[in-house]
Amino acid sequence: MGLIVQKFGGTSVANAERIHRASLRAIAAKEKGNQVVVVVSAMGDTTDDLLDLAKQVCEFGPTKINPPKRELDQLLVTGEQVTIALMAMAMQALGHQAISFTGGQIGLLTDEAFTKARIQSINKQRIFEQLDEGKIVIVAGFQGVTPEGDVTTLGRGGSNATLVALGAVLKADVCENYTDVDGIYTADPRIVKQARKIDRISYDEMLELSGLGASVLQTRAVEFAKKYNVPLHVRNSQNDHEGTWIVSETPIMEHIVVSGAALKKDITRITFTEVPDRPGVAAKIFSEIGSANIVVDDIIQTINEEKTAYISFTIDKSDLPDARPVVDRLVKEFGGATNVVFQDDMAKVSVVGVGMRVHTGVAGRMFKALADLSINIENITTSEIKISCIVKREDGPRALQAVHDAFELHTTH
């Protein structure tokens, strides 16, 4: 009938029994007449266990080092490779033809940005050959290979990038993303009890939510899905409920003002003070930070009376070890009175909805909700379909609850 790409995350393949259940799901899709490609993550806590080992061996020298990235990727890709082999065995034990492939084996080429590589191409021929022979094809998520043959990883959650890239290249009818939750929620249900599962959401809204801390899908995967118009279905591997469909925007979606809210808990703010105000200073900062493969958002720049600039931006807390040496070098280079302040106790609360394009007063409603709880807003950024406020990390959960209530996200309108 069609071609389905299914992805099972770490909790859905955490042990032999769950690998068995995931296998049955793929086989069921195959028996309905579909061609089936399966993407898997590492089993359960495997990746964390490997990271622990890496940390241990990096403490042996006179000074502790960060795990070197090429070797870290060489290490981490083994997690997914274990899962693909076991799943292929499980399917064969169940009497079905199946074959496993690493990223390298399907020619999933990436650039050389170890630990956060970007997919450049996939050799679909080997996959189609196997599908045409009636096999279920199982692909290791999260990993690729450089043209030189070094293995790379696609960053945390990179298995979703693999899912969507395969969906695009193979022109799949649907990409099913199996996780341990029922779909995308109006907010993180661990923080907001009344959070409600969303039935349909547009790529653009999902893009904003992913970038803002909704952890089910990473931004890059959604970008890819949007670009190639691949429908994504996020669902629970433990039941048969319909999950959340992520699809192209339709006019009816604009009736909903706000589709969801999100909280990003681990934000670090870096502030340069008294930067000499000459042309190209900001460009220099952000090109150097960018060269270190660090994503920056929420940039503020102001000029004071003494003609020096104040430049502030936020990054993911996990990028701080990479950012710090770049920042320190820049401060030295600027010289004079330039100084830098690191604040790693920030969070960002956001609301997202394509309905903002046609409805007014959304920002005011959000700010009032926060003000009513005396939560201080440190910074505001907006796009056409989202509003974000930087707050103190300790205020994050209360802030998320407040905006969820303010826009009545627990009910469908």
Add this chain to the structure above:
Amino acid sequence: MGLIVQKFGGTSVANAERIHRASLRAIAAKEKGNQVVVVVSAMGDTTDDLLDLAKQVCEFGPTKINPPKRELDQLLVTGEQVTIALMAMAMQALGHQAISFTGGQIGLLTDEAFTKARIQSINKQRIFEQLDEGKIVIVAGFQGVTPEGDVTTLGRGGSNATLVALGAVLKADVCENYTDVDGIYTADPRIVKQARKIDRISYDEMLELSGLGASVLQTRAVEFAKKYNVPLHVRNSQNDHEGTWIVSETPIMEHIVVSGAALKKDITRITFTEVPDRPGVAAKIFSEIGSANIVVDDIIQTINEEKTAYISFTIDKSDLPDARPVVDRLVKEFGGATNVVFQDDMAKVSVVGVGMRVHTGVAGRMFKALADLSINIENITTSEIKISCIVKREDGPRALQAVHDAFELHTTH
């Protein structure tokens, strides 16, 4: 000064601390001015743990299957890949340049005999490039890749095959094999308390001993070392003692009648009875067994008065699952009164020494030692430099002790 290839087995890299120690040893060799290539096995029990997982997922169907071999290799190679990455990190933490390579990344090509593949070639260029840049190169043992890109393993103990193949291709001055024992012993010290470490032994003697159950080095590795005349030094990773040197034969070695004794505990004997005595029957049996990649030894064939043949041979017990379907098919094909008997309770005790070429009475001395203990000899095979007796498995340890005593192997003569 030279080029050294070092290999660390599973117990020598069983945890972060041991990886640290192995790294220090490689660095010490580097700091003496050598170029250093390191081959590593999987950490401790990793391979067994992976095999357990494979067994679990192979029990999900209506009938339990043996793990399919391509997928088993896809699974098992991850063990060594984890070790190379961690060791490269450990060395970098210690302030030294190091880079890890999987079998595939150094173009270690093999045939397609999954789980017991044979090395066909190695692309030494990538290794030399890195050595010339001053790096220690760390290679995953036990694994290779087919021209198609499927990963393969070289059989149990295959890391030694990697060690010696690298030694040969890179024209190393020495291959150091680090294990958890001080070297090669005159017999397994766990069985024979008085066993003595051998200082020097010839390739041919080591070849016989390896094939006969001395587990430190597998036969294929020694064959390769002999063919390319690579000196092998087997030593303990926990101390600095000289170990056992395995080298070309010298005339002085012939002064020692018997260099060592060995016990192979897991022998299965397969006996075809009443096989129709027509030309080509034996050839058929052994070519089919050979096609299944099973090593056969101790073949006996006799013809009885009724003009039917009795054909008996022994195999490694671990090869029985592969041998059984072939044997059953042959029995059907031969038809008539042909029958087959499997005996999986056999062992083989052997003595080895190049001195046998010039000394007489060796066989008699061995048989007398066994007869004195009323141990029944089920079969005898000899080569120019070894004598083997098949005995019941339960008699194995006593038999080994008896021949060790008879040839006074606990003392140097």
